[in-house]
Amino acid sequence: MVTLDLAQISVRDANTAMRAAAAQGEDIELVNPDARHHLGVGLVAPVKVTIRGSAGYFCAGLSHGARFEIDSNVGWGVGDSLYDGSVVVGGNASAIAGVALRGGEVVVKGNIGSRAGQVMKAGTLLCCGNASFLAGYMMYGGRIILLGDSGERVGEDMSGGAIYVGGRVQSLGADAKLAEITPEEYADIYAFLAKYGIAFEGGLQKIVNAGSKLRYGVNEPVSRPLSYTVAEEGTYWNAKVAEDIHAKALIGRYRIRGYGAAKAAPHFNDIALKIDPERIHAASDALATVNLKTTLGDRNGAKPLELSMPVLIAPMSYGALSKSTKIALARASKLAGVVENTGEGGMLPEQRAEAGQLIYQCLSGRLGWNIHDMLKADGLEIYISQGAKPGLGGQLMAKKVTKELAAVRGIPEGIDLRSPSRHPDIMGADDLVIKVEEFREATGYAKPISIKMGAGRVRDDIKIAYKDGFDFVQLDGMQGSTGAASTEVLENMGIPTLAAIQEALEGLREIDAGDDMPIVLMGGVKDGVDAVKALALGASAVAMGTAALIAGGCISCMQCHVGNCVVGIATQDPEHEERYKIDVQAKAIARYLEAVRWQIATLTKALGHSDFRQLSRADLVALTPEAAAITGLPYDPDYHPVEHVLTEVA
Amino acid sequence: MSCKPFSVDLSQDESGLPHYQPPPCQVACPIGTDVASYVGLIWEGKTSEALEAITATNPLSGVCGRVCDAPCEPACRRAGADGPVAIRALKRHVLDALGHDYRLPPVQPDKAKKVAIIGAGPAGLTAAQDIALAGYHVDLYEAQSRPGGMALWGIPDFRLPQKVVQDDIDRIFSRCPGIALHLNSPLGDNVKLDDLSQSHDAVLLAIGASAGKRLGVPGDDGAHVIDGVTFLNRVNGGERPILPKRVVVIGGGDVAMDACRTALRLPGVEKVIVAYRRGPEEIPARAYELHAAKAEGVEFLYNVAPVSIEENKGGVALKCRKTALGAPGADGRRAFSLVEGSDFDLACGLVIAAVGQKAVSLELARHGLMDGDKIFTRSADMGTRLPKVFAAGDAAFGSSTLVQAMFQGHKAAYYVLAALEGIAHPAPYRTPYRTRNAPVAQDILWEKLAPKEPPFLGLDKRDPFGDAEADYDARTAHEQAARCYRCDTETGSSDYTVKTRESIFALARPEAGPTEIAAITRTRLEKRPDLKPAGPATFDELVFLPANLTRLVIDPYREACKSATDLAGMKLAQPLLIAGFEDAPEAVAAAVAKTVAETGTAYVGRRPLPGLSAPWLQIVSDPVAADPAAAAILLDVGETTVLPRTRPGQLRGLIVTAATLEKGIACALEQRADLVVLDGSGALGAAWADLAGAPDLSILPRAVEQMRAARAEEAFPLIWFGGLRSGSDLAKMLALGASAGLVDVAAGLAAGGAIKPEGVDFTGVEAPEAGPRLAAYLKAATSECSMMARCCGKTNVHNLEPEDLRTLSLRAQAAVGIVMAGRKKIA
Numbered sequence A: 001m002v003t004l005d006l007a008q009i010s011v012r013d014a015n016t017a018m019r020a021a022a023a024q025g026e027d028i029e030l031v032n033p034d035a036r037h038h039l040g041v042g043l044v045a046p047v048k049v050t051i052r053g054s055a056g057y058f059c060a061g062l063s064h065g066a067r068f069e070i071d072s073n074v075g076w077g078v079g080d081s082l083y084d085g086s087v088v089v090g091g092n093a094s095a096i097a098g099v100a101l102r103g104g105e106v107v108v109k110g111n112i113g114s115r116a117g118q119v120m121k122a123g124t125l126l127c128c129g130n131a132s133f134l135a136g137y138m139m140y141g142g143r144i145i146l147l148g149d150s151g152e153r154v155g156e157d158m159s160g161g162a163i164y165v166g167g168r169v170q171s172l173g174a175d176a177k178l179a180e181i182t183p184e185e186y187a188d189i190y191a192f193l194a195k196y197g198i199a200f201e202g203g204l205q206k207i208v209n210a211g212s213k214l215r216y217g218v219n220e221p222v223s224r225p226l227s228y229t230v231a232e233e234g235t236y237w238n239a240k241v242a243e244d245i246h247a248k249a250l251i252g253r254y255r256i257r258g259y260g261a262a263k264a265a266p267h268f269n270d271i272a273l274k275i276d277p278e279r280i281h282a283a284s285d286a287l288a289t290v291n292l293k294t295t296l297g298d299r300n301g302a303k304p305l306e307l308s309m310p311v312l313i314a315p316m317s318y319g320a321l322s323k324s325t326k327i328a329l330a331r332a333s334k335l336a337g338v339v340e341n342t343g344e345g346g347m348l349p350e351q352r353a354e355a356g357q358l359i360y361q362c363l364s365g366r367l368g369w370n371i372h373d374m375l376k377a378d379g380l381e382i383y384i385s386q387g388a389k390p391g392l393g394g395q396l397m398a399k400k401v402t403k404e405l406a407a408v409r410g411i412p413e414g415i416d417l418r419s420p421s422r423h424p425d426i427m428g429a430d431d432l433v434i435k436v437e438e439f440r441e442a443t444g445y446a447k448p449i450s451i452k453m454g455a456g457r458v459r460d461d462i463k464i465a466y467k468d469g470f471d472f473v474q475l476d477g478m479q480g481s482t483g484a485a486s487t488e489v490l491e492n493m494g495i496p497t498l499a500a501i502q503e504a505l506e507g508l509r510e511i512d513a514g515d516d517m518p519i520v521l522m523g524g525v526k527d528g529v530d531a532v533k534a535l536a537l538g539a540s541a542v543a544m545g546t547a548a549l550i551a552g553g554c555i556s557c558m559q560c561h562v563g564n565c566v567v568g569i570a571t572q573d574p575e576h577e578e579r580y581k582i583d584v585q586a587k588a589i590a591r592y593l594e595a596v597r598w599q600i601a602t603l604t605k606a607l608g609h610s611d612f613r614q615l616s617r618a619d620l621v622a623l624t625p626e627a628a629a630i631t632g633l634p635y636d637p638d639y640h641p642v643e644h645v646l647t648e649v650a
Numbered sequence B: 001m002s003c004k005p006f007s008v009d010l011s012q013d014e015s016g017l018p019h020y021q022p023p024p025c026q027v028a029c030p031i032g033t034d035v036a037s038y039v040g041l042i043w044e045g046k047t048s049e050a051l052e053a054i055t056a057t058n059p060l061s062g063v064c065g066r067v068c069d070a071p072c073e074p075a076c077r078r079a080g081a082d083g084p085v086a087i088r089a090l091k092r093h094v095l096d097a098l099g100h101d102y103r104l105p106p107v108q109p110d111k112a113k114k115v116a117i118i119g120a121g122p123a124g125l126t127a128a129q130d131i132a133l134a135g136y137h138v139d140l141y142e143a144q145s146r147p148g149g150m151a152l153w154g155i156p157d158f159r160l161p162q163k164v165v166q167d168d169i170d171r172i173f174s175r176c177p178g179i180a181l182h183l184n185s186p187l188g189d190n191v192k193l194d195d196l197s198q199s200h201d202a203v204l205l206a207i208g209a210s211a212g213k214r215l216g217v218p219g220d221d222g223a224h225v226i227d228g229v230t231f232l233n234r235v236n237g238g239e240r241p242i243l244p245k246r247v248v249v250i251g252g253g254d255v256a257m258d259a260c261r262t263a264l265r266l267p268g269v270e271k272v273i274v275a276y277r278r279g280p281e282e283i284p285a286r287a288y289e290l291h292a293a294k295a296e297g298v299e300f301l302y303n304v305a306p307v308s309i310e311e312n313k314g315g316v317a318l319k320c321r322k323t324a325l326g327a328p329g330a331d332g333r334r335a336f337s338l339v340e341g342s343d344f345d346l347a348c349g350l351v352i353a354a355v356g357q358k359a360v361s362l363e364l365a366r367h368g369l370m371d372g373d374k375i376f377t378r379s380a381d382m383g384t385r386l387p388k389v390f391a392a393g394d395a396a397f398g399s400s401t402l403v404q405a406m407f408q409g410h411k412a413a414y415y416v417l418a419a420l421e422g423i424a425h426p427a428p429y430r431t432p433y434r435t436r437n438a439p440v441a442q443d444i445l446w447e448k449l450a451p452k453e454p455p456f457l458g459l460d461k462r463d464p465f466g467d468a469e470a471d472y473d474a475r476t477a478h479e480q481a482a483r484c485y486r487c488d489t490e491t492g493s494s495d496y497t498v499k500t501r502e503s504i505f506a507l508a509r510p511e512a513g514p515t516e517i518a519a520i521t522r523t524r525l526e527k528r529p530d531l532k533p534a535g536p537a538t539f540d541e542l543v544f545l546p547a548n549l550t551r552l553v554i555d556p557y558r559e560a561c562k563s564a565t566d567l568a569g570m571k572l573a574q575p576l577l578i579a580g581f582e583d584a585p586e587a588v589a590a591a592v593a594k595t596v597a598e599t600g601t602a603y604v605g606r607r608p609l610p611g612l613s614a615p616w617l618q619i620v621s622d623p624v625a626a627d628p629a630a631a632a633i634l635l636d637v638g639e640t641t642v643l644p645r646t647r648p649g650q651l652r653g654l655i656v657t658a659a660t661l662e663k664g665i666a667c668a669l670e671q672r673a674d675l676v677v678l679d680g681s682g683a684l685g686a687a688w689a690d691l692a693g694a695p696d697l698s699i700l701p702r703a704v705e706q707m708r709a710a711r712a713e714e715a716f717p718l719i720w721f722g723g724l725r726s727g728s729d730l731a732k733m734l735a736l737g738a739s740a741g742l743v744d745v746a747a748g749l750a751a752g753g754a755i756k757p758e759g760v761d762f763t764g765v766e767a768p769e770a771g772p773r774l775a776a777y778l779k780a781a782t783s784e785c786s787m788m789a790r791c792c793g794k795t796n797v798h799n800l801e802p803e804d805l806r807t808l809s810l811r812a813q814a815a816v817g818i819v820m821a822g823r824k825k826i827a
């Protein structure tokens, strides 16, 4: 057994030492823990860890196989995303005990704080005392056993699993109901309690999902959008408005679709590069002479992502997209030497195998989130929101929750899946920094950690991202797409991509941040032309979602949410997915990325530069008063490049 | 309909329109058929409009509906998914559905000049129609006893009944009285080129390639060998010879397919074998024909070439050798070589050689017009070696498909017309693309519906030459039409438009090299005009700021958001009131009244709705009209000094517009009004006032400002009227300081109404449905409103504030005084 004294060493050193000891099969004892955060985080070995005192946040989080015993109390998030193994807390646990459990057992001898077992998926959370409010909030599976009182609104918006309450059920949460308990369940629970030496023979009440909220009675009557031009014809009460109202009058709820904001808003088309189009020729040697290589993510000493050009594939989930599409994107990203991203909902083994570099995204529902895939990833990303639907949680209908998808996400098959609008453990800037630290501790400070944000109060948000130590930011404007969101949110929530980059850079300037934290801009970047504009405005790289999908055959019918994607992209239906030919589309996407590379190189050269990092605002003019107002670029709709600002291309 | 056929009028090309992208099927069609429109029209059930779209460029629509090789289908984008749209079979459906005697109105000749066309096959007929429709006289000379050329003589009846050919031809002649047809008039005997050149202003040679080529091996002229076209011509002419038991067809093209299936239908035949010199991957016959031949029992031998034919006791021994395939040659087809020592014999009673056709004409040869077995023709202007003599079709460019022949007919007609009109250097011909902008099929199943081939009837022994394929039934045709992606239509996104999509597709294509990429890049660099529509700022130019890292507020666990509304003590379930409906049919108005009560809202109007039990806010222009039954009186003239009240407890309010704002608010403050309606439309009180269009948003911030200046911000609640369509619009007005919104046109639409010039029309609306629909709309709008609030981190819609908003345009910034996104301050 190895004894580590936290009065002597830092948490980081302690965690490193624990990993080393565990690798040798040694049990570990931590003395003087002093309620420090992140103790035992990311430990993957079947050893016993004894903590002599109290632990802080995320004790035993993201671990697999170890048996933790904490003599005294723990801070919030004990056993966060535990894969398997056990955690026994002698005293009380703070909020979100057992958050996002994916297996294993968390036993708290005392009381637990609010939202215990939030978004847990499997395993058992036992509390011998009382729980605070919202226990089992949005849980997907597994069981919570509360021997004392339940707290208020127990089981709120749970979609799967069960909560057993030995004491009083103070109040049921929304969409939760009481259910019968079978003798087998009783036997099982008693056996579990006996295993931990807990004497309890009383009766229990069981709480499960009532299923009253997620079903929609009527389908939307319209299957394909009217041309966007209908809304621009000048009549206020045009056919699109009438169609929209008629549809809502039929379904009684907001409408859903895929893609981003469809209305016209200031965008890349409203600014121009100072290039005479006539000077762009096929015979360009720009690919050979202009530097496009860059790296992302070493702001805090992690191993950076290596990009052959300043382009990333935007995070898009397996779930919104078919597995075949994710594989094609991964393959194409590798061919092009750029970075792929898992998006929400976990990492597919095939995707990991095909992608050269892969960012792994962590969302509020912690779907598919686990230590093993974190270790396999090349970067970790905390999703706060996206441009298409900032401020809202996600939802996936049971029909799409196939067996394979459920396995990757770590949830029961065929449940109606909703995810909360906020992370269980990120209420604000302070929590966020602790969360980031947890990921760093769990993965040995080796991986870049980025944040994905839809554009809202960017000027302020970016400062928090900076201060919380993110390695880079993925910033998404209101033009950014989605697989499904409310049309009203798509059109009315968030600010345009142009405004987002402007505010981000100004915000960073206001705190003298320098250019230490790169910004990856996305939301309606359609090709190398838009990419160059974004880079000239100050983005360090761009990401493309929809454009990559279109290159791979998406026909822009915007019906992603229906799940019957006609080309097999946005679907989990095997018959539809079969229509998508991975090899054909992977090659098409890769060719598209090469064309983008050609464009970025050629345009950079045409502007007189030899490195894309030399692109600047001086290379741009605004074509509309709005674009000029937003970006501060000169308004010059009649701009004609003067010969001397050009260098010959090709 | 224009009398000029579109295909020779390049000015009708619409492919340059900002929102029109010629779809791949149209581009693949040599004659630019507006496929997407006709398929869309079929879905809509507009069959005769569909035929107009088809025949505009295709005089042989019926023929093509049966036997076109349909290059559009492999080009169809859906081919890459679950199979192409059945473009050809749908065309047949249109023709069958309309009936064989469907005719288009005639177009009389109105010009003196005359054109002679030799050959009434697909190329000749097409050109004749184009030229006749342009007003000229045409003399059409046909060597055979009936017009139709290869369409009539070369394609067997079970694929193309002669009646169908005849219908198309009849349609052409009834439409074009200016065409005079001369049958049994081959070039040479009575019809001399020299004479025609004298008597006519131009001559077009479209004589076709109807002589079969020989096999080119020893014995290929024997008694047991016949060429494919001759064989088909004779059978189509009505002969039904008894054939030997075994027949071998040599070749792999469409003539070979027709020949083998025809042979199978003749008496005496037991077995038909097709021998093709390349492999199954290379065989040029259309998959559909190949499939049909196999389904009917034809056998296929691949990688086999004949080397000689020897007579033996009443039959032949066809000496064959195996072939080996090499690399693709210049034409993209793989070369083949004979494998030594692989010889074998095929015994049979008849060899049909279907290895190509050629044009033969002594008369033309005499004039030096021939170049081998083709007429020497310049593809640049379809001219020959003689002035004013043009050529088109298989005789000019070698045997090809029907639709290719029609393309050449159009093209030749274009240059002939140019010559007639004295245009020395016409713009080079290209197939023009046109769209009829048919609406997209709103078919819930469009993504799911599988491709379905028309019913295959195959070989019926009782009627061997009857139709081998049937038409779709109407429902199947409708379903198959629903499958179309409608690549021609503009998308629903102003960001990812159809042109953007196509440009991304183009960059991803295998053939995209630097030339293509450079061209696309140049287009993308071009500056575009500022297209912002004129008029006042609208709700669309306002957006909300979501709570991300900052303002992660208050109660992060509560997904619900409150929307209950209190208007001067009047308690409503949601911040949305209803107006309009005063002139709606009684039953609809009563249903609306019921819904207003059930949904916990209130009604605003000059008169209460019938049976209204919910609060009624009465609009009055004259204080004496105030009704004690009303919950509130809203005076709609801003200047009156005394706000009426007919009983204690009745709320007093007024309606102010942009014109009366200052006085109105001042009056409301002075009189201690209970509530004020801000009317952005300026028309509230009139029927369906919202039809006035985009409201003046500025009056809300101005009213708030005025109240603030008077230190009376909370003096009375403001109710917004004007332009509200959705819960998001409402949320924006709540953020700007309103307490509730008022809708009329949106409610009218929700109740099932339609906008007509006179107002909202309820013709055909079932009153029992109107109520629930309005309730559903209110529910949706309220949920949208609270969704906006929630995204901003609020748990009550009334907590939305101006700080939650940004504007997207300068005019909106000026109108509502909210800074534009991306900027720190207004100026």
Ligand SMILES: Cc1cc2nc3c(=O)[nH]c(=O)nc-3n(C[C@H](O)[C@H](O)[C@H](O)COP(=O)(O)O)c2cc1C
Pocket: A259, A260, A314, A315, A316, A317, A320, A321, A342, A343, A344, A345, A361, A383, A385, A386, A387, A452, A476, A479, A480, A481, A482, A483, A522, A523, A524, A525, A543, A544, A545, A546, A547, A560, A570
């Ligand atoms: C089908 C689809 C699924 C998406 N899923 C996610 C996701 O899981 N996580 C995320 O951060 N963003 C997601 N996004 C948003 C993209 O990451 C990105 O912000 C957006 O697509 C950028 O705009 P663009 O599509 O115009 O390039 C998704 C987008 C699409 C189209």
